[in-house]
Amino acid sequence: MKAGAESLRDDALELDAAEAAARYRHCAGGVLPPHLDTLVETAFARLGRYRRTVGGAEAARLIRLLAEPTEVTGPDALPLPAGPGPLEPLDARGSGAAELFARLREPGAAARLVLPDGTAALPRPGHSPLPLARTVRLLMDWVRAWEDADPRADSGTVRELRRRLYAARFAVATVIAARDRLLLAAYREALAGGEPPADAAAPYRSATLRLGALLPDPPPPDAPPAEWEAWAVRLALAVTTVPAPPPSAPTATAPPPAQGPRTAAENLDLAASHAPLWPLLTHLARRIGRAAPPGLDGYEPLREAATAPFPGMDDALAFAEVLLGPLRPDPLAEPTGISFRAVSAADTSWATRRVLDRLGGAPTAEDVVRAKLSGNQLNNFAAFLSVRWRMGDWTWGRLDGAASLVSVVATDERLERRFAALAADLPELGGRLAEATGLGARFTRAWAADLAARSPQAVGPWQRVRDVLTELRQREILEEELPLLLALGGGNRPPDPLPDPPPLDPERFEEALDAFAATGSETVGGLLRAPDPRRAALRAGLLAWPAVQPAGRRWSRLPQGVLGLLKPLLWTPPLSAVLAPWSTLAAAVLLWLATAFATGRWGSLLPHVPICLYAALALARCVRQALPGSLPPPARTALPLAAAALPPIALGFLHGVHTPGLGPAERTVLVGACSALAAAALLAPGAGRWPLLPPVALAGGAAAALVQFGRGPLGGWWGVLVLYAVLLWTTFALPWLYPREQARTARGTEPPP
Structure with missing residues (x-):
């Protein structure tokens, strides 16, 4: 249910009302008497x-x-x-x-x-x-x-x-x-x-x-x-x-028209x-x-009028209007009959068996849905993260929809009325169906292959018809969609211009089927390791920080300013650790070294505690990504937690330990170099304009070097300032490195070379 909007209950009530009105409409024909003479008498009486x-x-x-x-x-x-x-x-x-x-x-x-x-x-x-x-x-x-x-x-x-x-x-x-x-x-x-x-x-x-x-x-x-x-x-x-x-207005002396x-x-x-x-x-x-x-209940008097000399059809329709008019005051507003057919990703068909054969003999409905769709993750919003996911979910929707439509059209009752005499002669039935459907040799070949693969005892004739029709329609859909999916490769952004690949040969078709099956099994965690989705998630996460700030003016300015200053410390590194753990772990190590050289101690509480937390989160995420999916859930939880404890333990051992003696110049160079490399590691996951990355990272190192410039070991607060200078610069400069958006070009509309 959606709060404050139309709900599923409202939809159900509207559909019930439409169904009731449609049934009422079908009952209208039963109002007419069974004979034309009776219709005439009843109409004049009413x-x-x-x-x-x-x-x-x-x-x-x-x-x-x-x-x-x-x-x-x-x-x-x-x-x-x-x-x-x-x-x-x-x-x-x-x-x-x-x-x-x-x-x-x-x-x-x-x-x-x-x-x-x-x-x-x-x-x-x-x-x-x-x-x-x-x-x-x-x-x-x-x-x-x-x-x-x-x-x-x-x-x-x-x-x-x-x-x-x-x-x-x-x-x-x-x-x-x-x-x-x-x-x-x-x-x-x-x-x-x-x-x-x-x-x-x-x-x-x-x-x-x-x-x-x-x-x-x-x-x-x-x-x-x-x-x-x-x-x-x-x-x-x-x-x-x-x-x-318009008609002329009445004069002042003309009386109004009588009623x-x-x-x-x-x-x-x-x-x-x-x-x-x-x-x-x-x-x-x-x-x-x-x-x-003959024999259509409710329409016999009209059938009589079609051949009767008197009253003719002209009079019969007028008599019918006398009886039906009060029942249908506004006929054009009446709803049409509604038939329902659910299309579910849990349905199995030829495409499901062909593409997802690795699921085994008896997969559950949940297994089928999870293997087909990637976009049903993140509360059904995950398809926005990847064009391949959107295309895979779209293709499965077409495949399952085709199977459902075939089951609606080719019912047992309809097939039995048309081909009951051929139910025992399956080869002849296949030939008649190929002619009736207009599919010709394509249907004949698929029918012969199905007869060779499954015996008449294994499946009934009408179910075999539906299976073959479904296979042909689903093959057509796959031949349309798979070339584009294969042309996308591992990309997750729509290319520009959109490709228009040629049809696939049989070998490439099998390769495309494997890629199609692999797309459905991907997870959000695995997708976020790809550059484009990770960059988009990082960008969205940085934009989400203002959502926690109070709105308004005057008295809201102070908390807005405080939260804005805290963003580089409290939000950017943890977000990067979740989305790009390996880069964040490298940046945490480099920042640890930079603040150690700045303070003259390998472990100093003020600057190294936040770095320790960043490293712990990043290390836990790295271990989580490296663990195989076959591990039991307790192990997949305990091992990342154990890894997260390593940075605090290292801080405990290194607390108070002095760094080697360095001169002011050497110390400034090391602080600047480690800070520049740390800035590059933090900026790389969100960068799309790579030529700008080195100068931007060097500018971050220069900001940290200016804090240290020409001085020896500093206190803990100065180390915090070095850390904050790097994080503030990376947070500020990251939007400059986002890729420039380009207008998408539809296939067939590219400018000539």
Whole structure:
């Protein structure tokens, strides 16, 4: 769970709601009676309830559109009208919007939003385009029920019908989106004076008439889908670029339009705004009814209407709208069905067995995941450390995803329906599958190799099919990804320019498989020994020090300054000891010598205690890295701790022991030389600009030599100052040595030589 953000529980609740809505949608087809005559009688009996229920839903949708347009329109491509919202003039009055909404919710006014007054009026499609959307949904559900009843219905007829239905849905969605934009513009014009109109539905009718004026000439119902898609594009352009002129405002003496019933001519004009699409849907429904098999529960009356002289499909769809309209108030907002398939790194497939054969006969799920993925370390953030790790994890994701997709598509039920007669004749089954999948000789060779490797008793025919398909797809993925992985070598930064290696021959392919397998077994500790990840970790660690400082000004300045001065002593050497222990150990030895020559004693508490701690940490890390992974955990803990005790023991033996007698000049040279070498050892792990390293290290030695310059043995505090001068300079100068970042060049975009 993520605090203060969307959680897994929220995702689960949303998915449950989507699944429930999808099941509810599939139940809608069962509402239709089993016979066409019964459908006609039931529709006429419920026509009055349809007007009230669907009219109320239309009014509620209109209110939501005016209040929150984006919640209704969603992320479609048509832009919303520019300028203030339609309700802003009413909001200034306080209760103006509530008055408008109350008028829209009146039962009589709401019913007239969808159908004119009169008992014989049917939604064909009526005054609203939403019945068109419900009809498209009904036809799509019909085709889906056909496919569910006959999974072998992957014929050209079904594919063509789906293509035409998608084009029809696109056209209907464009009409609805265009009408929504015109509704917003019409109500903004009507409400500009700050008063709701006496007839709250007058802007609704005005927008509908404007839409009818903007509709392009439609193609014939049997036109190709591309023509209907082009028709929808022309409508969208007409609405967004060439809007119709607004209607003239009423004069001061003209009375407001009455809210009573409209004339037959007005009703025909309103219905004509959506008329071009109704013949298209009728034509598609008739084609589905003539091609679909009988016995599809819930769609029998529509199938009867496809061949019945009266009532025809035009009337049958209108009758179905009367029954289904109240159940699907906003069909375009309904979610689609969601199927789940988990893709896990713990899954085993051909690639897992081929690449990770060293795991043995029965590896656990944890062993498989650990051998595949490197990026799941450091709380799943380790892939940021290496481009090879990111590429390895990406490749395994593609491999496991391919295996999961094959298992979803090639189910036992589907294969048995298509090839049940060939289950006992495996060679013939392989030939038929090679032809059906279009893989040809590649599938035939892989199938023959699998038959030679595994007997029919060892694996069933359908599992063998899935295994061979998975092997072929995973080989394709490896042939795409492994050349680049092999070209990266041991590098961990994306090269510039990105390589575009040629395909691998069989020998190089095996070498790439070994490198791919080795990438998954790498650890963070091993990766940090490489220059680029170690440099990045060192850089990030130095930047993390300000995080412990108090924020703010004035009173925070003092602790910020103190912590900033302590950073070279308390943070830089321990960080270097963890990330680059061998270099830090060498630097600690050199700093020990420098402070010993400065103080005249091999062991002095003030300067040598911090150096002793640095050396102890670095020595423990060196021993830890050198130990083999086969040692038991107690030994891997005890041996580094024993090594860490050696520097304190050495300090105890050397405490108070004097160094050989040296003159001031010799002592200054030795202090400067040891300090310069120590600075070089501390700077080398983070350096990327190597020509600058020698002068920077010499500058650190010069700073220490200036403290000692021309004097004999100094006290312990002067030794601390020598140590601090070297550490302060290295902390300050390290960012200068970072490699300069260069812009990455995509493959194929390099400048010509």
